[in-house]
């Protein structure tokens with residue numbers, strides 16, 4: 343299959359119309375959101391949804407997030423809890439927050455992996471919203487990467503992973519946030535974050551007025567998001583973490599012969615910029631740098647995870663997953 347590249351800047355609305363037509367015909371199409379690029383199919387078309395799992399090489403027991411363009415579009419899917427769902431939707435949508443609720447039994451089980459719950463999000467991206475509106479139905483969309491690879495933050499990444507196995511990519515440039523949405527499960531008491539992102543526990547607690555839990559990856563006593571048991575976010579080259587700049591500096595001196603890509607926050611720039619592989623660390627560029635490490639055959643990625651990085655839960659979570667997997 344030839345994958346069509348639809349450049350939104352050049353083609354404008356026509357690009358979105360073409361993508362919508364393909365989706366209506368049961369094809370799968372990648373599109374930008376504010377977090378990462380998603381790989382979309384119409385929620386009701388089981389055959390199309392199946393194509394997503396095949397193209398990504400994704401296990402069937404890893405459920406998909408349903409993307410909608412208005413709260414109205416979501417409500418026919420949601421059984422409970424409606425009050426918390428509406429409250430959070432009002433405060434955080436459109437935005438990088440996915441809400442997991444009990445569904446009404448009408449969501450195809452290939453979408454939910456047979457669970458009684460469904461994950462829903464309204465993306466904060468004009469192209470994503472226009473596309474969903476044009477299609478007129480919710481779109482299921484996991485990240486548009488091959489399973490196990492870092493999520494795509496540019497259309498080029500999608501092409502790298504999926505060209506030839508999807509109908510089209512809507513290209514609207516690099517994504518703003520760069521890591522996946524916060525996933526909040528609302529069916530437990532207290533509600534539980536099963537994937538941290540840029541919407542923080544504190545922000546959620548402030549709106550809900552109650553405490554929110556954060557699931558610990560690998561904590562066997564708690565049911566966590568199905569996706570958490572799979573290898574994610576990681577480059578092929580080894581990723582090693584350092585908690586102090588001195589430790590990192592020393593290790594770099596000891597490994598002077600090796601080609602090492604060093605990632606640290608901008609405040610460490612003057613300390614590490616002389617190292618040949620220095621890159622700024624941020625949510626926005628993390629996955630791109632992981633892809634670069636593989637493509638340009640760096641021997642390792644070393645990351646300075648100082649206190650600030652550890653406070654940025656979404657960023658730190660993706661780094662930990664890359665390092666331990």
Ligand code: AMP
Pocket residue numbers: 404405406407442454457459460461483484485522525527536537566567568569570
């Ligand atoms: P992605 O493939 O990056 O779009 O990630 C989708 C993630 O959403 C999954 O890996 C799960 O962590 C989460 N998710 C989707 N549906 C559910 C659900 N019903 N319950 C809990 N988490 C879900």
Ligand code: MG
Pocket residue numbers: 484485493
């Ligand atoms: Mg993913």
